[in-house]
Amino acid sequence: MGRKNADSDIDVPDQIADELSALDDGSLREAISYAQTLLEERTEPTTQIEEGPGEEIISIKEQDGYTLVTKKQPCAEGCDNCPHGPYLYRVRVEQSPVDGKPKLHWSFLGRVEAGD
Numbered sequence: 001m002g003r004k005n006a007d008s009d010i011d012v013p014d015q016i017a018d019e020l021s022a023l024d025d026g027s028l029r030e031a032i033s034y035a036q037t038l039l040e041e042r043t044e045p046t047t048q049i050e051e052g053p054g055e056e057i058i059s060i061k062e063q064d065g066y067t068l069v070t071k072k073q074p075c076a077e078g079c080d081n082c083p084h085g086p087y088l089y090r091v092r093v094e095q096s097p098v099d100g101k102p103k104l105h106w107s108f109l110g111r112v113e114a115g116d
Ligand SMILES: [Zn+2]
Pocket: 074, 075, 076, 077, 078, 079, 080, 081, 082, 083, 084
């Protein structure tokens, strides 16, 4: 019973290890791909990126370690041409030094041509 990878550092709960080793090759690949998707969803900041008041998100592109967001946004005056842009931002998840929670850090990269 238990794990087959006794000589490795991989620490999988016994129940999951047993269930995984009972799978055929195809199902095992499905399980790997499922686990990778789960992991990516946890590390990707996309789910936290939301339009602010008066903003219009044009596109969200996942990159390795960061996310590129193109959006239009209003100016301080709220003029007739609002929202302006689109503007390109690089968004990274950083740990807040205050409470240790992950927060989004937006870096302004510049204006982009409309229509992407
Ligand atoms: Zn404006």
